[in-house]
Amino acid sequence: MPQDAPLKGLKVVELARILAGPWIGQTLADLGAEVIKVEAPEGDDTRRWGPPFVERPDGAGGTEVTAAYFHAANRGKRSVTCDFTDAGDLARLKALIAGADVLIENFKVGGLAKFGLDYPSLSAMNPRLVYASITGFGQTGPRAAQPGYDFLVQGMCGIMDLTGAPEGEPQKVGVAWIDIFTGLYGVIGIQAALAERARSGLGQHVDLSLLDCGIGVLANQATNFLLGGVTPTRLGNAHPNIVPYQVFPASDGHLIIACGNDRQFAALCRALDLGPLGTDPRYGSNAQRVAHRETLCALIADRTAQAEKAHWISALEGAGVPAGPINSVPEALDEPQILQRGMRIAPEGIAGLRTPICFSRSTLSLSHAAPKLGAGDGAFGGGLTEVSEDSK
Numbered sequence: 248m249p250q251d252a253p254l255k256g257l258k259v260v261e262l263a264r265i266l267a268g269p270w271i272g273q274t275l276a277d278l279g280a281e282v283i284k285v286e287a288p289e290g291d292d293t294r295r296w297g298p299p300f301v302e303r304p305d306g307a308g309g310t311e312v313t314a315a316y317f318h319a320a321n322r323g324k325r326s327v328t329c330d331f332t333d334a335g336d337l338a339r340l341k342a343l344i345a346g347a348d349v350l351i352e353n354f355k356v357g358g359l360a361k362f363g364l365d366y367p368s369l370s371a372m373n374p375r376l377v378y379a380s381i382t383g384f385g386q387t388g389p390r391a392a393q394p395g396y397d398f399l400v401q402g403m404c405g406i407m408d409l410t411g412a413p414e415g416e417p418q419k420v421g422v423a424w425i426d427i428f429t430g431l432y433g434v435i436g437i438q439a440a441l442a443e444r445a446r447s448g449l450g451q452h453v454d455l456s457l458l459d460c461g462i463g464v465l466a467n468q469a470t471n472f473l474l475g476g477v478t479p480t481r482l483g484n485a486h487p488n489i490v491p492y493q494v495f496p497a498s499d500g501h502l503i504i505a506c507g508n509d510r511q512f513a514a515l516c517r518a519l520d521l522g523p524l525g526t527d528p529r530y531g532s533n534a535q536r537v538a539h540r541e542t543l544c545a546l547i548a549d550r551t552a553q554a555e556k557a558h559w560i561s562a563l564e565g566a567g568v569p570a571g572p573i574n575s576v577p578e579a580l581d582e583p584q585i586l587q588r589g590m591r592i593a594p595e596g597i598a599g600l601r602t603p604i605c606f607s608r609s610t611l612s613l614s615h616a617a618p619k620l621g622a623g624d625g626a627f628g629g630g631l632t633e634v635s636e637d638s639k
Contacts, residue, residue: 252279252612257441259283259349260340261324262364264291266397266423267381267457268353269320270430271437275349276323277602279612283347283623284324285340290620293317301597303619311619318597318617325623331362340364345373348450349437353381356391366452376450377440379433385456395457397423404461409468412483429460485544490536491515494573495548497556504547505569509533518566519550519559 257280261272269284269291276282284291290313297314305311327343330336341363344350350369352359359365366378380386383395401407401419411418436453444450462469467488468479479487484503486492491512492505506512509532516525524530524546529539536543551559556572563570574582580591592601595616602611 250608250610252277253606253609255279255612257281257349258347259351260285260344260347262350262352262354262359263381264353265293266320266426267429267433267455268351268379269293270427271351271379271381271433272324273320273322274430274434274602275437276615277611277613278604279609280349282324283343284321284326284618285329286326286620288328288330288621290326291317291321293320294620303597305619306622313617313620318599321617322594322599323612323615324618326618326620327623328621331364337362341369341372344369344376347373347376348441349377349379351379351381351433351437355394356380356382356386370450370452374449375444377437377444377453378450379437379453379455381429381433381455381457383457385459386452386454390458397426397457400425400457400461404458405465405468406461409479409481411481413481415481417481425457425461428464429455429457432460432463485540488537489533490540491544491547493544495544495551497551497554497559499555501573502551502556502559503571503573504551504563507569511568512536514566515547515563515568518562518568519547521546521550 254275257275259272259275259280259282261268261282261284263269263272263284264286272282272284293316294313296316299315300312301315301318302310302312329340331340344364352364357365360368363369366380369378370376382391383400384390384393398419401424402417404425406424407417407419410420433453433455436455440451440453471477471479471487484494489505489507492507493503494501495504504515506515512530512533513525516522524543528535530536530543560570560572572578579585585591588605590600590603592599592613594614597616599616601613604611
């Protein structure tokens with residue numbers, strides 16, 4: 248019989264807006280935590296980042312109109328509103344935090360100290376509190392006081408210089424890649440701090456930087472430079488270390504072929520009726536194929552262009568060669584594997600995507616949509632009402 252969600256009983260207060268911080272909160276909510284989102288009276292900025300918009304009753308006889316963007320990052324939470332400059336509201340918020348396990352915030356460095364909502368102040372009140380801060384550049388360093396945004400950090404961390412066609416301009420990733428990774432690293436950091444708290448009895452400050460996270464996921468491209476001394480460059484859809492591993496043309500579009508070893512390369516040559524390439528000494532190892540990338544890939548492209556992509560995908564899959572289509576977002580969401588795995592969900596009738604984790608015993612908590620603004624006010628001391636612009 249399925250068990251409860253693994254983080255059931257964990258209480259989280261979210262003082263965060265836009266994406267990285269709310270992504271942490273949504274992930275923790277999917278994992279079973281009670282997440283209380285503290286918003287300005289006008290709500291998280293992303294409530295207005297549309298179209299598209301979702302309309303639903305506001306509980307007061309009217310209609311709430313909220314952008315789909317907000318629903319992408321705030322599922323499963325409760326919303327309260329708060330004015331940090333109001334003594335009563337601030338006292339109620341601190342009382343809420345006094346009973347919390349985790350606080351998530353993405354204010355500028357030092358911006359919460361004047362309200363007594365900084366880590367030293369709150370940890371003195373609640374020594375078990377795990378306090379996660381998300382900023383552009385971290386709590387220390389020469390850029391600590393500067394604002395940081397996903398797009399800017401994509402440029403600074405090097406990923407845009409690696410993305411796009413070699414002859415084209417640098418390209419950002421099609422989603423807020425740095426924000427999402429920072430959110431996921433935030434979940435990892437919080438859970439690690441909670442595990443350590445189980446031993447020490449004490450919480451701690453988790454310091455998350457968008458730039459740190461962007462640099463941290465450069466992976467092989469960074470180590471290629473650190474150990475090889477050669478600056479990585481844009482290769483379009485090709486791979487810097489593996490050949491053939493890229494997009495190839497078909498008569499009706501494009502497909503991906505991704506050969507990770509010599510056996511797969513030999514199978515590719517047979518499936519494409521290019522058997523002699525499989526025994527050509529110029530292509531006998533991956534290192535040799537990388538050295539002769541342009542010649543080899545041109546030969547493969549000439550062959551794949553002679554038939555439809557569905558033909559090649561079927562033939563290559565049958566031969567044990569990794570190959571696949573380049574789906575649109577709707578095609579990806581309708582992929583039978585995604586449907587069978589239950590990635591698409593619709594809590595309270597609002598479509599979304601679940602956190603992509605499956606457990607052998609535990610379940611995810613997926614029954615609630617993103618909250619209506621301030622809908623939880625009545626449950627917390629009569630309501631926390633307004634966050635002033637000065638506090639942001």
